[in-house]
Amino acid sequence: MRVLKFGGTSLANPERFSQAAKLIEQAHLEEQAAGVLSAPAKITNHLVALSEKAALNQSTDTHFNEAIEIFYNIINGLHAENNQFDLNGTKALIDAEFAQIKGLLEEIRQAGKVEDAVKATIDCRGEKLSIAMMKAWFEARGYSVHIVDPVKQLLAKGGYLESSVEIEESTKLVDAANIAKDKVVLMAGFTAGNEKGELVLLGRNGSDYSAACLAACLGASVCEIWTDVDGVYTCDPRLVPDARLLPTLSYREAMELSYFGAKVIHPRTIGPLLPQNIPCVIKNTGNPSAPGSIIDGNVKSESLQVKGITNLDNLAMFNVSGPGMQGMVGMASRVFSAMSGAGISVIFNYSVFV
Numbered sequence: 001m002r003v004l005k006f007g008g009t010s011l012a013n014p015e016r017f018s019q020a021a022k023l024i025e026q027a028h029l030e031e032q033a034a035g036v037l038s039a040p041a042k043i044t045n046h047l048v049a050l051s052e053k054a055a056l057n058q059s060t061d062t063h064f065n066e067a068i069e070i071f072y073n074i075i076n077g078l079h080a081e082n083n084q085f086d087l088n089g090t091k092a093l094i095d096a097e098f099a100q101i102k103g104l105l106e107e108i109r110q111a112g113k114v115e116d117a118v119k120a121t122i123d124c125r126g127e128k129l130s131i132a133m134m135k136a137w138f139e140a141r142g143y144s145v146h147i148v149d150p151v152k153q154l155l156a157k158g159g160y161l162e163s164s165v166e167i168e169e170s171t172k173l174v175d176a177a178n179i180a181k182d183k184v185v186l187m188a189g190f191t192a193g194n195e196k197g198e199l200v201l202l203g204r205n206g207s208d209y210s211a212a213c214l215a216a217c218l219g220a221s222v223c224e225i226w227t228d229v230d231g232v233y234t235c236d237p238r239l240v241p242d243a244r245l246l247p248t249l250s251y252r253e254a255m256e257l258s259y260f261g262a263k264v265i266h267p268r269t270i271g272p273l274l275p276q277n278i279p280c281v282i283k284n285t286g287n288p289s290a291p292g293s294i295i296d297g298n299v300k301s302e303s304l305q306v307k308g309i310t311n312l313d314n315l316a317m318f319n320v321s322g323p324g325m326q327g328m329v330g331m332a333s334r335v336f337s338a339m340s341g342a343g344i345s346v347i348f349n350y351s352v353f354v
Contacts, residue, residue, distance in 0.1 A: 001220045002027045005036040005189065005211035009228040010285040011130055012041035014077020019285055021137045023226065024184065034148070034185035034218065036211040037134060039126020040070055044204075047123050050101065054108040068098050071129055078133065084140040093132045097125050116160035120191075120201045127188035127207065138184050146179050148187035151199050153177065154213055156192035161343075162203040165192055165213040167272055174217040187214055208266035212280070216272040223273055224281045225265055231282045231293030232257065232264050235309040247291060250299040254280070270295065 004027055006020040017040070027033035039047075046067035050060045071094045079087040104122055108114045135145045153173040156163035170192075179185060189207025194200050202209050208225055215223035229237065230245055232254070237243040249257070251270050258267040264282055273280055279296040320335060339346055 001032050001034060001185075001218045002030075002222050002224065003034045003036060003211050003215040003218065003220045004224045004226060005207060006038065006226045006285065007207065007228070008038045008041035008043070010226050011037060011039075011074075014074050014081065016285065017074050017133065018078060018081055018137070020226065021134060023285065023288060024134075025138070025141070025143075027224075028143075028184050031221065032181055032183075032185070034187065034214060034220070035134060036187050036189045036207060036214055037127060037130040038189050038207040039124075039130055040074060043067055043070060043126035044123060047101075047125060050105055051108055051114045051119050051122050054105040055112060055114045057109055057112070060105055064098070064102070067126075068094065071133075075133060075136075078137055082137075082140050086136045086140065090133055090136045094129055097129055101125060117198065120160045120199055124188070124191045124199065124201060127190045131186050131188045134186055138186075144180075144183045146177070146183040146185050148174065148177070148179075148185060148214065150187055150189075150191045150210065151193035151197070154192035154210070154217075156194060156200050156202065158194075158200065160198070161201050162206075163192055163194065163200040164268075165202070165209075165272070167213060167216050167275075170213065171217040174214070203266075203268070205266055206268070208269040209272075212269045212272040212278075215278050216276060219276065220278055222279050222281055223269075224283055225269070226283050226285045227264060228284065228286065229264060229282075230284045230287055230290045232295075246293050248299045249293060249295045251295060251297055253299075254295040264293075265295075 004024055006023075009016070010020050011017045020035075020037075024033050024035040038044075046063040049063045050067075053060045053063070072091070075085070075087055075090050075094070079085040101122055104118055108118065131147060135147065138145050153170060155166045155169045155173065157166060158164050187210065189210035190202055191210070192200055192202055192213075211225065212223055214220075232246045232249060233243040234246060235243045251274050254265065255267065255270045258265050258269070265280070269280065274297065277297045279294055281292050281294050283292040284290055320331070336346060
C-alpha cells in the first residue's frame, strides 16, 4: 500500500486536481494506493473567515460565494475532461455542504461567538468535498472506491481544533474495515474523531500528519507528500535563488527542519512513520518525474556541517525576570498555561553564562 497526500495547491483547479487523480491512479495500478486530500487552495482560509465574520455579525457573502465558486470551477472542468463525471450529483453534494455551513453561520451570529466544536465542523468541509470530487473522478473511470472515515477510524485525543491520533487504537479501527485489495482508498485529511465520536481537527495544515497516521495504520510501504516544490531544500528557494535540493534526510533532520520553520512538511508528520521505518517522500505534483526528497531511518549522515537553514516568522521573544521571582513557585506554570490557553506555541531560547 502506498499513501499519497496532496495539498491545496495540488488541487487548486481542474487541471491540477486531475493531475493529482492520475498520480493516485498510476500508483494504484502499480500497488494499491490510498489518497489523502487537503482542501483546494484558498478554501480553508475562506471557511475560517466565515465563522470569524459571523461571530462579529459581519457579512460573509464574499467568502461564501468565492469558496463555492472554486468547487464549481473544479467540477465543471472535471466534467469537461470526462463527461462520465457525475456533475449533477457532485454539485448537489457541494450545495448541501454549503447549506449546512450557512445554517451554522446563522447559529454563530445568534450566539455572537463561535464554539470550537462548531468551528472545527466548518473548517474541515473543504477536505470532505475534495474526497467527494475525487471519488466521482475515479467512479467515472470505472474504479471502485473505499472511503476511510477519519472521524470513525482515526481516534484522537486533545481539543476540537488540535488533537493527536492514537495510532495503536486507530490501526485496529482501520483493520476492522477489511479494505478490499482492488479498491482505491481515499481519506480526507485534517480531521479525526475523539472518544465521543465527535469530529476534531489535527491542527492547521494537518493533512500531512493525517497521511502519516493512515500510512502507519495501514503499514504502508511509503508515505508520499505531493506538493508544489521538488522536495526539501537547504533553505527556502523563494528567498534564496541558489538553494539546493536535499535528496535524502534522516527522520531527525526532517523533524528539526520542519519544527524550526521548513514548510514542506508538517512538524508532526514524521512521528507516526518512525516506529515502522516507513519512508516519507516529498514530490512535486507539477514535476512528477523529479526524484524528490526521501526521508527515512536509513540515511547516513553526510559530511555537511550545515544541512539546512530555516526561519520562523511572527515570533516574539520576552524575558521574565526580577529579584522578586527568586524562589517563587508556580510562575513558569502560570506563564505557560496562559500561553497554552491562547494557542501560542513556545520555543525555548537557552543562554549559558560562564
